[in-house]
Amino acid sequence: MDNARLAQGLHHHTAAFAAAVAGADPQARVPTCPEWPLRVLVGHIGQAHRWAAGIVGSGPSPVPDPVDADPGPPGEWSAWLRDGATALADAVAAAGDSPVWTFFGERPARFWLRRMLHDTTIHHADAALATGAPFAVEPDIAADAVTEWLELLSNPVTPSIKPEFAALRGAGQTLQLSPDAGPGWLITRTPDGVEWDRTTGPADVTMAAPIADLLLVFTRRLPASRITITGDRALADHWLAHTAA
The missing domain is CATH 3.30.1050.10 (SCP2 sterol-binding domain)
Incomplete structure (x- = not known):
């Protein structure tokens, strides 16, 4: 999958995640992430995208705790989530093939675009299972x-x-x-x-x-x-x- 497809997928599943949690109770438990209420799941996605964008643009930083993330009021979740995905896609586009830090040594910046796409996709499923929203993923x-x-x-x-x-x-x-x-x-x-x-x-x-x-x-x-x-x-x-x- 090329970077354009990875970015397209990231934007799609971030938007679909936002739609799945829209109007839901922020304190509702997520069955497939039983330690997290929905608000923490939302915070994790936006936080992770911004953290990965920071690694690509500026270098490594400590892994953040999702409990510390602040996604803002529920009515602003969609915009906040979309902004994080855009920040990551833009950072990878600017970095090109430059190597960046990963848990497994230096890899091309697209590593984080791919990792965050698939993390977002799975958590989109988590959100859908928690709220009863539909879920689909492209083959x-x-x-x-x-x-x-x-x-x-x-x-x-x-x-x-x-x-x-x-x-x-x-x-x-x-x-x-x-x-x-x-x-x-x-x-x-x-x-x-x-x-x-x-x-x-x-x-x-x-x-x-x-x-x-x-x-x-x-x-x-x-x-x-x-x-x-x-x-x-x-x-x-x-x-x-x-x-x-």
């Missing part, structure tokens, strides 16, 4: 979100950031993610961590579904009952229990 964005999540899970630095991901190490067990269109993802759990390929092949367990449902189950936003699981169910359950985004 190319859903597929790239799965790929990016596997890239993060397979990075050797990741367990130092989230130690619980070390439980994904294994002895060669394989999982196949099979979307309704396009190639799937073949995941192998090795003693050194997660490995994966964008391919289809035999596996110990296969998880199959339309790509949007596959993404939301993969990130623990929908129950596993929404997809078809064949093979070693315990392996699938273990994976899902340790990969909440």
